[in-house]
Amino acid sequence: MPALTAERRAAIAKMVAQSSVVRIADLVSHFGVDAATIRRDLRVLEQQGKIRHVRGGAMPIEGATPQAAPVSPETQEARIGQAAAKMIADGETVFVGPGRIVLEMVRALVHRVDLTIVTNGLAVAHWVASNTSHNLIVAGGQIERRDLALVGQLTRAALANLRADHVVLELGGISAVGELTDDSLPQAEIARVLFEIGSEVIVLVPAERVGRVAAAYVAPVSDADVIVTTREAPVPTLWDLSESGVRIVLA
Numbered sequence: 567m568p569a570l571t572a573e574r575r576a577a578i579a580k581m582v583a584q585s586s587v588v589r590i591a592d593l594v595s596h597f598g599v600d601a602a603t604i605r606r607d608l609r610v611l612e613q614q615g616k617i618r619h620v621r622g623g624a625m626p627i628e629g630a631t632p633q634a635a636p637v638s639p640e641t642q643e644a645r646i647g648q649a650a651a652k653m654i655a656d657g658e659t660v661f662v663g664p665g666r667i668v669l670e671m672v673r674a675l676v677h678r679v680d681l682t683i684v685t686n687g688l689a690v691a692h693w694v695a696s697n698t699s700h701n702l703i704v705a706g707g708q709i710e711r712r713d714l715a716l717v718g719q720l721t722r723a724a725l726a727n728l729r730a731d732h733v734v735l736e737l738g739g740i741s742a743v744g745e746l747t748d749d750s751l752p753q754a755e756i757a758r759v760l761f762e763i764g765s766e767v768i769v770l771v772p773a774e775r776v777g778r779v780a781a782a783y784v785a786p787v788s789d790a791d792v793i794v795t796t797r798e799a800p801v802p803t804l805w806d807l808s809e810s811g812v813r814i815v816l817a
Contacts, residue, residue, distance in 0.1 A: 571607075574597055574599070574607060575607050575610060575611055577597075578593060578597075578604075578607055578608070578611060578617070578624070579611055579616045579617060581593075582611075582616075582617045582624045582625065582626055583616075583617075583626055588623050588624050588625075589622055589623040589699065590604050590605065590608075590622055590623050592623075593607075593623075608623075608624050611624070612624075615627065618677065620679045620699075621679070621680065622699060623699060625676070625677055626677070641670075642772045642773065642796050642798070642817075643666050643667045643670045643772065644670045645796055645817035646667050646670065646671070646770050646771075646772065646794050646795065646796060646817045647667055647668070647669070647670025647671035647672075647673065647674050647770070648670070648671070648674045648817065649794050649815055649817035650671045650674075650734060650768055650770055650794045650815075651671050651674035651675050651678075653732065653768060653792065654675055654678060654681070654731075654732060655678075656678050656679040656680055656681070657679070657680045657681070658681060658682075658730075658731040658732065659681075659682040659683075659684065659729070659730045659731050659732075660675075660681060660682070660683055660684070660730055660731060660732045660733075660734060661683075661684045661685065661725070661728060661730045661732070661733045661734065661760060661765070662683060662684070662685045662687065662690055662734045662735075663685070663686060663687055663690075663715070663734065663735045663736060663753070663756070663757070663760075664685075664686065664687030664688075664689065664690060664713040664714060664715040664736070664753070665687065665713060665736030665770070666736075667736045667770045667771075667772065668687065668690060668734060668735075668736045668770060669687075669689060669690055669693060671734060671770070672690055672693060672694060673693070673697075675698075675700070676697065676698055678700070680700075680701075681698075681700040681701065682700065682701040682702075682703065683700050683701065683702050683703070684703040684704075684705065684725075684728060684730060685702075685703075685704060685705070686704070686705040686707060686715055686716040686717070686721050686725070686756060687713065687714060687715055687716075688704075688709070688714040688715070688716065689713075689714050691704045704716070705720075705721045705724040705725055706720045706721065706724060707719075707720040707721030707722075707724075708720070708721075710750060710752055710753065712750065713750070713753070715750070715752075715753055715756075717750075717752035717753060717755070717756055718752065721756055722755065722756060722759050725756065725759050725760060725763075726759055726763075728760070728763055729763065729765075730763070730765045731765060731766065732765055732766045732767075732768055733760045733761075733763070733765045733766070733767045733768065734768045734770065735757055735760065735767070735768070735769055735770065736769075736770045736771070737757070737769055737770075737771055737775070737780070737784060738750070738775060738778070738780030738781075738782075739771070739775045739777075739778035739779050739780040740769070740771055740775065740776050740777070740778070740787060740793065740803075740807065741777065741778070741779045742777050742802075742803050742806055744786055744787040744788065744806070744807065744810050745779070745783060745784075745785075745786060745787065746769060746783075746784040746785050746786070746787055746789070746790060747778075747779055747780035747781070747782060747783055747784055748780050748781075748782050748784055749780045749781055749782070750782060751781070751782040753782075754782035754783065754784045757784045757785070758784060758785060761784070761785050761789050766791045766792070767789065767790045767791050767792070768790075768791065768792045768793075768794060769790045769792070769793045769794070770794050770795075771793065771794075771795050772795065772796065773795055773796045773797075773798035773799040773800075775795075776795055776799040776800060776803050776804065776807075777799075777800055777803040786810075787807055787810050787812055788810045788811055788812060790812050791812065791813060792812065792813045792814075792815060793807065793812055793813070793814050793815070794815045794817060795814070795815075795816060795817070796816060796817050797816045797817070799816070804816075
């Protein structure tokens with residue numbers, strides 16, 4: 567193999583390792599070769615176990631840590647996010663709301679392929695656009711500054727026509743009597759719209775919110791399909807929630 571080819575492939579492997587995704591078009595421009603040559607390089611590097619070759623580019627292999635990965639995988643938020651990400655498969659359409667835990671889940675989806683992510687969270691949208699090649703749809707509306715969430719009639723109207731494989735929401739509380747609640751009335755209204763579209767609903771809550779009642783009612787817990795929290799959550803409340811038929815996942 568010519569030295570220039572070896573050097574180029576080594577450089578490509580390094581670029582992929584340092585990034586969430588590298589596009590073929592960018593590599594063509596960077597190295598001054600044609601797309602067929604870059605695709606050939608990517609196939610070889612994938613066979614060598616150095617990258618993951620995906621449509622349109624390359625990503626780090628599973629287990630590698632991209633630059634924008636969570637800093638501390640031991641936090642509750644990261645544990646919940648990683649557990650929820652395992653429920654999402656390549657090629658699916660996912661609605662994700664705003665929130666720190668949701669953002670951790672989206673970060674854990676960086677190696678998925680051909681996802682379509684719909685969101686009303688500006689922080690989520692910015693991260694997806696900056697760090698992945700996923701298809702991204704942002705619902706319009708009025709900004710709620712607390713969580714950088716888009717809310718209001720425009721958002722509700724846009725999401726009413728949504729069809730997704732999964733709806734993933736971070737909520738403010740799950741009460742012991744089986745109610746899903748949130749601290750924001752506008753976001754609770756958005757959540758109620760999403761509960762009606764028939765997708766699998768995955769609710770993310772840290773342990774301290776299990777048993778908590780927030781101000782705005784969203785839905786009965788039985789309307790959720792999966793609740794993801796951590797092992798620190800109170801066992802009696804988890805037991806009561808499981809009696810409603812919802813699946814409980816402990817991260």
